[in-house]
Amino acid sequence: MGPRSRATLTVIVSLFLSLSCGGWTSVEALTPTITLYTVRRQVPNLTPTARTIYPDGYFFLPPTVGPPRGIPQVIIGDNEVRAARDLTSPIIGALRLYRSPGFATTSSDRTYAFGLIDFFNEDTISISGVINASVPVGAFNELAVVGGTGKYRNANGYYQVATLPESNSATGVIVFQVNIYIS
Numbered sequence: 725m726g727p728r729s730r731a732t733l734t735v736i737v738s739l740f741l742s743l744s745c746g747g748w749t750s751v752e753a754l755t756p757t758i759t760l761y762t763v764r765r766q767v768p769n770l771t772p773t774a775r776t777i778y779p780d781g782y783f784f785l786p787p788t789v790g791p792p793r794g795i796p797q798v799i800i801g802d803n804e805v806r807a808a809r810d811l812t813s814p815i816i817g818a819l820r821l822y823r824s825p826g827f828a829t830t831s832s833d834r835t836y837a838f839g840l841i842d843f844f845n846e847d848t849i850s851i852s853g854v855i856n857a858s859v860p861v862g863a864f865n866e867l868a869v870v871g872g873t874g875k876y877r878n879a880n881g882y883y884q885v886a887t888l889p890e891s892n893s894a895t896g897v898i899v900f901q902v903n904i905y906i907s
């Protein structure tokens with residue numbers, strides 16, 4: 725290897741190192757572009773915002789109560805979006821979500837989800853990705869931000885969602901924190 729190719733290699737290696745380290749540092753340091761709270765109401769709640777449309781007729785229920793894991797399902801949601809964690813804060817939009825849990829044994833805790841946040845005006849943020857149903861309360865799942873309209877036109881980035889501890893399956897009110905990072 726001559727001095728020129730050695731120099732080229734050094735440049736490539738340092739570029740790689742600075743990119744990879746820089747990437748990690750900035751991911752850790754990033755502040756979400758938007759933080760929102762979404763609320764899913766499910767049975768036994770009297771005004772559910774999620775429903776299994778295939779097999780038809782089931783409302784969304786936990787896997788041990790509703791349609792069992794391991795069979796094909798499609799779930800639709802029209803969940804409340806709030807700017808604050810407090811459930812009396814104003815509703816600022818709707819999370820319209822299609823979800824399809826894996827039904828092979830290798831993917832039964834992975835739910836494909838796609839949809840959007842509709843801010844009830846020209847502004848929307850589209851998302852697509854996988855939710856691991858087994859992550860603990862407080863842990864984030866990550867989906868991709870795949871576009872948007874209005875002030876989010878051409879948005880890309882990622883969308884993190886975690887179930888919050890005030891969720892209560894006895895009342896069917898499940899509260900999520902959503903951190904959206906848009907670049």
Ligand SMILES: *[C@@H]1O[C@H](CO)[C@@H](O)[C@H](O)[C@H]1NC(C)=O
Pocket residue numbers: 833834856857858859860
């Ligand atoms: C889902 O999350 C659980 C809990 O964190 C983890 O043990 C499991 O490996 C994850 N499954 C997949 C397929 O990522």
